[in-house]
Amino acid sequence: MTVTDLVDATQPTVGDEPVLEAVDVTKHFTVHGLRVGRGTPRVVHAVDNVSLKLYAGRITALVGESGSGKSTLARLLAQLHPLTSGEIRLHGVATHATHGRSFREYARRVQLILQDPFSSLNPVATIAKTLHRAVAIHHPGKRRAERTKIIDDLLTQTNLVPPRQFTEKFPHELSGGQLQRISIARALAAGPEVFLADEPVSSLDVSIRLGILNLLRRLTEERRVAMLYVTHDIASARYFAAETAVMYAGEVIESGPSEAVTQQAAHPYTQLLIASAPDPSRTGKSAVRDIGQPPSLIDPPSGCRFHPRCPYAWQRCSTEAPPAFPLSEDANHTARCWLYSDDPQAPEKRAANARAIRKVTDSEGEDAT
């Protein structure tokens, strides 16, 4: 069984074809200057065999910690880096477009929104200049007045009204939330079918995150675009994405409907992630203990990449990489963990896992009373 099965299993509830699809995508970055003897150059396994599907009108969350490969995957989907292996399919057609006209055509349909709005806009250009450029690329032949009208329209759509109040400003004169809206307006200029939002709210103030996320959701629904929401905040994935995929050390280890992934987390890493997130509604002490830290991606662990940290790991976990096991009837929810296999050791370990999780829930109940 390959990883593809994992995603194939995630049948879309909206019965249509994916707009953008990653199939067994792998990206290894070569480490310069570090050669072991005369051997091959060392590589960072940033993304390994990941498959993901994005559907029109729906938000898919990609959750992981720093170094898990989630941002690299978003950039691979934007074709900013060439793939090591695998395919990226737009409407089912494998596309390879990293340069020249084909890349520009691809970029018109797939747009990337970056994390830090303060650094993703040219500091010495006015907002009008930045937006005029984007509009000029994707609406060639339009006159300046027409382009200005398009820009006003874009700013209005991203709730920056009145538009003229923003166009003559420089980026440092605007707040983070306003800048992120301008980044979104710039991405909208292309009229894309896919939005790849790489941590679009992480560097923003708490009170304005919600506004940006609601804007993204509205655009997704109104324009029927497919949205990839890359985040480290699994709680926001629960609220804003229909589906969630969790990445660890370059691999997708659990995926499924967001509510299932966050409420019945199956993979021990997802459980750890959820137990670690600050949540005032949970008053009990977390019973999920963590040992260690994410592995080196130059020399990832054999078998399951989480096994050195996993309290339930047994022999098999360190030798064989687990495939994706279905967890629900309709196989929407899957986890790459031997706990859910028919291995003879699995039931006992699964019971231990269930006890640990129940202890957390119990202590919550006690504290609440």
Add this chain to the structure above:
Amino acid sequence: MALQSATLAESESGESVESRNGLRRRLLHSPLTLTGLVITLIFVVLAIIGPWISPYDPSAVSDAALAGPSAAHWLGTTQNGQDVFSQMLYGARASMIVGLGAAVLTTVLSVLVGVTAGYLGGIGDEVLSLLANVFLVLPGLPLTIILAAYLPHTGNAGIILVITVTGWAWGARVLRAQTLSLRKRDFVEAARATGDRTSRIILRDILPNQVAVIAAAFLGTVTGAILTQASLAFLGLTDVTQWSWGTILYWAQVSSALLTGSWWWFVPAGLAIALLGTALSLVNFGIDEFINPRLRQAGIGTKKAQRAQVKRTRRSLRRRARRERAERPTRAPFTSESTDLILDVRGLKVDYLSGNTRTPAVDDVSFALRRGEVLGIAGESGSGKSTLAYAIARMHKPPAQISDGRIIYTNPDGSTVDVLGMSDAELREFRWEELSIVLQSAMHALNPILRIGVQIEDVIIAHRPRMSSQERAARILELLAIVGIPADRANSYPHELSGGMRQRAMIAVGLALDPEIIVMDEPTTALDVVIQRQIIEKIVELKDKLGFSVIFITHDLSLLIELSDTIAVMYGGKIVEKAAADEFYRNAQHPYSRGLLNSFPTLGGPKRELTGIPGSPPDLRRLPDGCAFQPRCPVAVDECRSTMPPLYRITSSTGESSEAACLLYAAAQSTREMSEDGARAS
């Protein structure tokens, strides 16, 4: 050229009359730049109109040989009776042509090579860099002399060529390095992702951000070229019949003008070269401020605040007796009834000075920290929370200035002292002994070239000079064990540790002297949630064991509620709500606090509706009238726009009390009206 493109960029961007006035105002504010600009312009004008206004033909001989300055010959005459003033005017043109010509060519060449090499990378970069490096190691002056000697009769063009050939490599290297760093910036990546062409990215994103460097290199080259031209001419390596300032000096020298005392012959030329060089340097210094839109607004407040800092009158205070630190008595764990104050901040006000304006970043903030308490301060960017953290330790730097308030620290023996009145020596002792700070970015707060153990040792040496090295080594191992760093990591450099380990090391440095208070400014913000959880659990465990108090500052309200005993929420430089953490979570009073609590997606329990807060946090420079939160407040009434509410004490039905700065709680009767209004408004 670069100057022109900068002005072009400004006019293109459609900046209105307002910004033109701004330019003039900025110029007037920096007299040095203005002086430089005026002198340069005078020379440019003279160079252009010189030949028309010159009273004589510079080469025409006359009878008045070696005459001093007079009405007929303003600057006197040479040995052959030639008019020096006319020669100076003609010479200005030659110097300007060489200066500008060489600078334009050099700049174009270095921009082409530098930016191409930096942006394209790969083999092209290597070839171009190699070329630049070869030219860099060529000895400039000898090469110039040799080349000039081979091209004596090509006139100015030859000299321009010589200067360009020997001068372009330096600029190319600088620009290549700049381009390399710019290429990795997000806005360039964003432009690529929009589907822009490489050529346009270079023209629109890379180059405009290098204008300051290019302009500086350009002006530097003008000065250099004028000097080189003068030197070559002075050495007689150019056509000596063609007038330039250097040629004047050449003739003055070969005719022994110095010996005959005819100062008017060589002084004007020397002075002109020096003056023009100085003027160009002055323009060069000021240029960044005019080109960078961010610096344009930066005030000149820093100097003022620095002066104010020095002048700040020290309040008289009791000198704190130097004491040998005794073992801290064990105390009962912190409870909400505790009244054992350790730090009492009253009416603290911190301003940022800019020009003649004061921007209050912390405005009349008062709070009390009790022994063993974790006080959480929540706030968004621009709420003044980090300024507050620095001000408590008096680590704020100009243009920030503490303009009012008191910070009373209670020593373990019960005596009190005002931190704001401490002398520098007392302050050094107070910091780290009594109060330490753990900052957000551990990578930047740790010295990258010192081992972790050494950095902890430095703190101990500074404060415990009499401790033996064995005792120190034991203490370091103890500290590392406390924060959970394996002992063998003491010899690691910061970059060899993971983010979580570095943050632990920072906490170890903070704990080194067993302080009473630790101020933590976003200590876990840069970390992943799993590591954050480990660090937070460590802090709570240490606090219970060692009994220090914590001021924990973060924007992450849910983390703060879990961790703190008491929570203070800051908005627009003020504390708008103070309450026990449980009470705050269950029963937040201020509309801003409620909005914040309703902005967090939750993991546990059923999904609730998130309402968030409209608008964005205020700019401290332009705070709204009345209550700072009023423009975003769902229950604001007219009075909120005019009245700044103080903190009102509120007692809830369960008997818990909290404080909130909101007119909703101004008085019982008006409260009812307002909440009705509020209900209608929302």
